[in-house]
Amino acid sequence: MSQAQEWISICALTALRPGTGACALVQGKQLALFRPSKEATLYALDNIDPFAQASVLSRGLIAEHDGALWVASPLKKQHFRLSDGHCLENPDFSITSYPVRVNGDRVEVALA
Template sequence: MNWHTVCPLEKIQPDTGVCALIAGTQVALFRPRADEKVYALSNIDPFAQASVLSRGLIAEHQQALWVASPLKKQRFRLSDGYCLEDESRSIPAWPARVRDGMVEVAI
């Protein structure tokens, strides 16, 4: 597993997501709260085949954090990319961490 440094944590505002190109892959990074916990999912909405998930709405449902696609509103669990509406359309998720104030993703 190779860890890639993406950006300073402060570049991702709490309650938002951003997109990063990591090792040729579009990755949506989410920071749901004001702490150092970040999540990394594919930025590609598998229903619309569009690079939009980083702009989705972060929500809590069934005691888990999710992102709702801004296009078709399907929800993907931040911890593992599981799709609530259609598990056959779940998306890749990667380990993410904050180390010395920098966001890192393992792809």
Template sequence: MSSEELKWTAVCKLGDILPGTGVCALVEGRHVAVFRIGDSGIHAIDNIDPRSGASVLSRGLVGNLGEHIVVASPLYKNHFDLRTGECLEAPEHSVRAHHVRVNGDDVLIALA
């Protein structure tokens, strides 16, 4: 599916997300964590921690593990790759990564 065929939803302004942090958005009824890395790098994954069922991943600590840009779940400290949604400690707990783009100052998400 091409970028033009996806259903894009504006979730916030780029300036609403401080670099190195995340926010939560509701996109088509799904909780999505949106992270800003540096000045303009944006990533989006599911916000639901698969071990607890709580909508908390957007509140986790962002960092690097090797070549992976990750967020650490605030509950169980599992690390999720922000590019792929893979849980590095337990791949069976991986989450979905979503399409994201910035149009002007708008952050847009399309569910994967």
């Protein structure tokens, strides 16, 4: 039997500016939260760039490639797909993605 996801409130939706990312520390994990547009579609990934071992992905540029949204690391420029953390240049370095939702006016994430 699977356990229900525990949703953790992070911030108000209005705290995330459209077209940008933001870093959040959630139960000891650094997450990169992305809000690509004014819509309430959000993405959550690990914030650690696996190539540079630095907490920088939340500061990366959001781009579209082959119909998917990606974040380009500000250090080494590798691209990570927002929907699942897949690395475009090297799938051996893909990162963890997390379920994220808007509940009322709050952004919530599930870590497990």
